[in-house]
Amino acid sequence: MDFAGEILVVVALTAGGIFGLVGSLGLLKLDNPMARLHAPTKASTLGVGSVLVASVLYAAFFGGRASVHEILIMIFLFMTAPVSANFIAKAHLHRHVKGQDLPPAEPDSHWAHVGDDGDEDGPENG
Amino acid sequence: MITFALTFAMGCFATGLLLCLFRVIRGPGISDRILALDTMVVNAIALLVLYGMRSGTQIYFESAVLIAMLGFVSTVAYARFVLRGNIIE
Numbered sequence: 001m002d003f004a005g006e007i008l009v010v011v012a013l014t015a016g017g018i019f020g021l022v023g024s025l026g027l028l029k030l031d032n033p034m035a036r037l038h039a040p041t042k043a044s045t046l047g048v049g050s051v052l053v054a055s056v057l058y059a060a061f062f063g064g065r066a067s068v069h070e071i072l073i074m075i076f077l078f079m080t081a082p083v084s085a086n087f088i089a090k091a092h093l094h095r096h097v098k099g100q101d102l103p104p105a106e107p108d109s110h111w112a113h114v115g116d117d118g119d120e121d122g123p124e125n126g
Numbered sequence: 127m128i129t130f131a132l133t134f135a136m137g138c139f140a141t142g143l144l145l146c147l148f149r150v151i152r153g154p155g156i157s158d159r160i161l162a163l164d165t166m167v168v169n170a171i172a173l174l175v176l177y178g179m180r181s182g183t184q185i186y187f188e189s190a191v192l193i194a195m196l197g198f199v200s201t202v203a204y205a206r207f208v209l210r211g212n213i214i215e
Contacts, residue, residue: 006127010131013128013176014135017131017137017139020135023165024145025142027161027165028145033155036149036161040146040168048172051135051139051172055175055178055179058128063182069188069191073171073187073190076191076198077171081168083202084202087209088164088201091160094208095157
């Protein structure tokens with residue numbers, strides 16, 4: 001039983017480390033900002049997730065206790081990572097992409113970083 | 127065996143922190159810098175959890191929760207400042 005637990009923890013730790021490293025490496029190597037957004041928001045989150053799973057397994061197998069903190073951190077990270085990625089993408093679109101270069105939005109709708117009137121500065125800037 | 131895996135994972139996340147730091151320093155746009163800082167927060171959480179596993183105490187998980195919350199709030203504040211020129215309107 002202990003050996004199986006050790007195997008599980010080691011596999012989760014190794015996968016977590018590799019995913020985290022791939023996320024940061026993608027942040028370094030990819031060549032345009034929207035592509036760079038992909039690597040950390042997915043791979044790094046998955047890496048931290050499997051490190052937290054490893055921590056839960058470690059506490060369950062060797063500490064003899066059920067650990068809730070890791071679950072909390074995991075829920076929080078998995079909920080907030082897409083939100084912050086969306087914010088960063090909006091900031092990038094606002095700063096670096098002109099309004100007429102964007103593909104057309106749905107009818108009766110507009111891009112979220114542009115104001116209601118299609119004004120690039122936003123509805124109430126300052 | 128777990129000690130080796132812990133060292134390996136800590137090495138991976140520490141290297142990731144360095145790569146993110148490079149992107150913070152170089153990064154051509156401001157959104158790259160925000161993204162790199164956000165990734166640094168994520169890597170720091172992973173390092174803290176790994177260090178907590180190694181030292182066998184619970185206290186590092188509390189600080190990991192704190193850093194996760196502060197990291198999200200600061201990323202949103204930074205992106206919002208770039209987006210709107212103001213954080214709380």
